[in-house]
Amino acid sequence: MATAKQPANDGILLIAENRRARHNYSVGDTYEAGIVLTGTEVKSLREKRVNFSDAYAILKNMEVFLLGLKIERYAFGTHQNHEPEQTRKLLLHKKEIEKLYRATREKGSTLVPLKLYFKRGRAKVLIGVAKGKSDVDKRQDLKRRDADREVARVMRRG
Numbered sequence: 187m188a189t190a191k192q193p194a195n196d197g198i199l200l201i202a203e204n205r206r207a208r209h210n211y212s213v214g215d216t217y218e219a220g221i222v223l224t225g226t227e228v229k230s231l232r233e234k235r236v237n238f239s240d241a242y243a244i245l246k247n248m249e250v251f252l253l254g255l256k257i258e259r260y261a262f263g264t265h266q267n268h269e270p271e272q273t274r275k276l277l278l279h280k281k282e283i284e285k286l287y288r289a290t291r292e293k294g295s296t297l298v299p300l301k302l303y304f305k306r307g308r309a310k311v312l313i314g315v316a317k318g319k320s321d322v323d324k325r326q327d328l329k330r331r332d333a334d335r336e337v338a339r340v341m342r343r344g
Contacts, residue, residue, distance in 0.1 A: 197306040202236050207298045209324065211316035215289065216300065219250065220277035221309050226260035227268045231309060233260075236302060243276060243297035243313050245287055250276040252299060252311065276311065289315040 207213065223231070230236070235258035243252050252274045259267050278286070289295055294317045301312040319327075 197304075199304040201231050201234055201302040201304065201309075202238065203301050204238055204241070204299055206239060207300055207314070207316065209327075210319060211296075211298055211314075212319055212323070213298070213300065213314035213316045215285070216312055216314040217278060217282055217286065218305075219282075219311050219313055221252065221311050222275040222277065223257075223309055224268050226263040226266070227257050228309060229260045229263075230257050230268075231302070231304075238299050238302065241299050243299065245283070245290060245297075248280075248283055248287070250278055250283060250286065250297070250313075252276055252313075255299065255302075276313070286315065294318060 237256040237258075238254065241252060241254040241256075243250055245251075254271065255274060256271050257268065258270055286297065290297060296316055296318075297313050298316045299311050300314050303310055303312075
């Protein structure tokens with residue numbers, strides 16, 4: 187009999203990670219937020235049918251919304267299946283929303299989703315306050331990563 191994949195630490199089961207966000211942005215503070223979903227969206231997330239390459243979060247009327255997150259339609263859904271790219275509300279404490287509001291008032295700051303995961307059965311999204319990187323910064327990061335990799339390779343050999 188096949189068993190379901192066991193969650194890692196603290197009941198966290200990773201759905202997807204936005205690796206491009208760390209490449210394109212320098213991420214400051216991060217916040218864990220709940221996400222309002224329908225039943226078919228949860229089932230699609232459990233199948234890891236999600237894409238958030240163009241996703242971002244906005245503040246509107248002291249509420250946080252996630253835009254551009256594409257959760258594919260559930261294959262076995264009925265006529266009540268969800269829209270893949272609908273706006274989804276994020277659940278945060280009032281003080282966290284106020285901190286995000288102050289952080290995004292700065293020029294060039296935006297809210298970017300970094301990870302999507304289940305924590306104790308609840309869908310969560312990790313959002314970060316980010317500023318865009320220039321091409322020079324991206325190149326420096328690549329050079330630094332290559333140098334670290336080379337040092338690790340030499341240390342392993344001898």
